[in-house]
Amino acid sequence: MTAENFEETIGTLMALRPFKPFTIELNTGQRCEVDHPGALLWKGAGVFKSPGGPLVIFDHDSVNAIINSPAHSAPGKRRSK
Numbered sequence: 001m002t003a004e005n006f007e008e009t010i011g012t013l014m015a016l017r018p019f020k021p022f023t024i025e026l027n028t029g030q031r032c033e034v035d036h037p038g039a040l041l042w043k044g045a046g047v048f049k050s051p052g053g054p055l056v057i058f059d060h061d062s063v064n065a066i067i068n069s070p071a072h073s074a075p076g077k078r079r080s081k
Contacts, residue, residue, distance in 0.1 A: 001060045001061075001063045001064075001065075001066075002060060003044070003060045005060070006059075006060035006063060006066075007042075007044075007060075009066045010040070010042050010046070010066065013034075013066070013068065014037055014040065014042075019036070019037050020068070021033060021034060021035040021036075021069070021070040022034050022066065022067060022068050022069065022070070023066070023067040023069060023070060024040075024046070024048065024058070024063060024065075024066055024067075025063070025064045025065045025066075025067060026056075026058055026062050026063060026064060027062050027063070027064045028062075029064075030056070032048040032050070032056055033050075033070050034048065035070065044059065045057060045058065045059040046058050046059070046063075
């Protein structure tokens with residue numbers, strides 16, 4: 001993902017009011033569900049904090065996709081049976 005696309009996409013999603021959760025999929029396959037505006041800090045790089053989880057630090061080069069839906073409903077999510 002280009003730096004410009006990274007900044008523009010995250011900026012647009014973070015500015016939505018009311019806020020709508022979205023998912024950041026990293027090149028490793030890890031998904032970070034941004035379910036609250038305070039869960040993500042970004043400016044050139046991102047810092048994601050989930051409740052009880054470790055900090056995830058990433059930049060535009062490590063992002064595979066930014067998906068405009070929560071992780072539990074994002075395309076490609078495997079469902080448990």
